[in-house]
Amino acid sequence: MRRLGSVQQKIACVFVTEVKEGQSRKRDCQQFQVVATEKVNPVALEANIDCAIATEKLDGTCCYVTNYKGQPYLWARLDRKPNKQAEKRFKKYQYSHRSCKGFTWNVEEDFKTVPEMWIPAHRVKHHNGHPVPDEHGHIPGWVPVEMDNKQYCWHSSVVDYEVGAAIVLRPSAGNEDVLEIAAVPLVDLQEQTLELIGTNVNGNPYGLGSKKQPVHCLVSHGSVRIRNPPPVDFQQLSSWFQESPEGRVEGIVWHCNDGTLIKVHRHHLGLRWPDGKTSLGDRAVIIHVNGTVDEYDNSKDLFTPFSRLNGHCFSQLQDIQFDL
Incomplete structure (x- = not known):
């Protein structure tokens, strides 16, 4: 099998x-x-x-x-999610454009901290050494x-x-x-x-x-x-x-x-x-x-x-x- x-x-x-x-x-x-x-x-x-x-x-x-x-x-699955300010900005963009395409994230500043042992999931895209969020504004990942x-x-x-x-x-x-x-x-x-x-x-x-x-x-x-x-x-x-x-x-x-x-x-x-x-x-x-x-x-x-x-x-x- x-x-x-x-x-x-x-x-x-x-x-x-x-x-x-x-x-x-x-x-x-x-x-x-x-x-x-x-x-x-x-x-x-x-x-x-x-x-x-x-x-x-x-x-x-x-x-x-x-x-x-x-x-x-x-x-365990733990998605890295945006902080409140970034989430608000993302939702506002999504509402006005009826889409999230074209939205720009600042990965270093826009996201909540995760435990030190956290790793991004496979096939998460990276840009300048940082994992890139998916269409929902999350970075899928794992913690032991x-x-x-x-x-x-x-x-x-x-x-x-x-x-x-x-x-x-x-x-x-x-x-x-x-x-x-x-x-x-x-x-x-x-x-x-x-x-x-x-x-x-x-x-x-x-x-x-x-x-x-x-x-x-x-x-x-x-x-x-x-x-x-x-x-x-x-x-x-x-x-x-x-x-x-x-x-x-x-x-x-x-x-x-x-x-x-x-x-x-x-x-x-x-x-x-x-x-x-x-x-x-x-x-x-x-x-x-x-x-x-x-x-x-x-x-x-x-x-x-x-x-x-x-x-x-x-x-x-x-x-x-x-x-x-």
């Missing part, structure tokens, strides 16, 4: 989009909506999207595994997840740097209809991007865990395939999202043969998300977290409770619960 592309940048929509007046369905403070037209994006056609692999777009927060302190580490950083406590709950492993949700090798939660060596995830999903991430659309017993896990981007995806057609995609059990997903990400990533989000088609049960949350899951409780002797992470459930099967993902 070929390795699919990692997510280091904003991904283009499969349809040509346009901006419409009105409250955004996705962002509370945004007074406009980005909606899809019925015209397929030329970028998708050039990348031969009809031959691409369709995968589920997951609703969580993006992570990355790369080296830090001489070993594979989990990194340290175990004592409360801001990233849910990230740190799914990694154990002493053991060198992460809690990963993926389709079972023996039966792709069934999911498995496994302790995967971080070295096997090197240079991959993943989605952290769970109780305290993005409103928990998959119904994982509870406030009393939070459950989180990482999902490698591109690992959850969509079988029999609909053709790249506005009406057929819209019907699939609303009528197919497999369509109860946030969106689709197509991985094209040339490495191009293309997506569609339910919001692009004017559809709600979340909207009741999810395809992922309804799937059966088996726990494969081997190792002794002594090996995973860290009360802050999820390895100990998952190791106690090793071999246990749940009829649906949202049924996972730990014995207190």
Whole structure:
């Protein structure tokens, strides 16, 4: 199975989009909506999207595994954003021009400081040695997840740097209809991007865990395939999202043969998300977290409770619960 592309940048929509007046369905403070037209994006056609692999777009927060302190580490997504004055100037320009094209940034002065360990994401453009903001005025990047950083406590709950492993949700090798939660060596995830999903991430659309017993896990981007995806057609995609059990997903990400990533989000088609049960949350899951409780002797992470459930099967993902 070929390795699919990692997510280091904003991904283009499969349809040509346009901006419409009105409250955004996705962002509370945004007074406009980005909606899809019925015209397929030329970028998708050039990348031969009809031959691409369709995968589920997951609703969580993006992570990355790369080296830090001489070993594979989990990194959290942290975009470098403009300060208040620069943001105000950018919004004013955007409003008057109905576009951000032509806006000039002073990267040294316009942006908030980031932690010393911060690195820009791959393929971020540079000018005079400085990373250049994207069309949204952000510089995508990453910071390493340290175990004592409360801001990233849910990230740190799914990694154990002493053991060198992460809690990963993926389709079972023996039966792709069934999911498995496994302790995967971080070295096997090197240079991959993943989605952290769970109780305290993005409103928990998959119904994982509870406030009393939070459950989180990482999902490698591109690992959850969509079988029999609909053709790249506005009406057929819209019907699939609303009528197919497999369509109860946030969106689709197509991985094209040339490495191009293309997506569609339910919001692009004017559809709600979340909207009741999810395809992922309804799937059966088996726990494969081997190792002794002594090996995973860290009360802050999820390895100990998952190791106690090793071999246990749940009829649906949202049924996972730990014995207190």
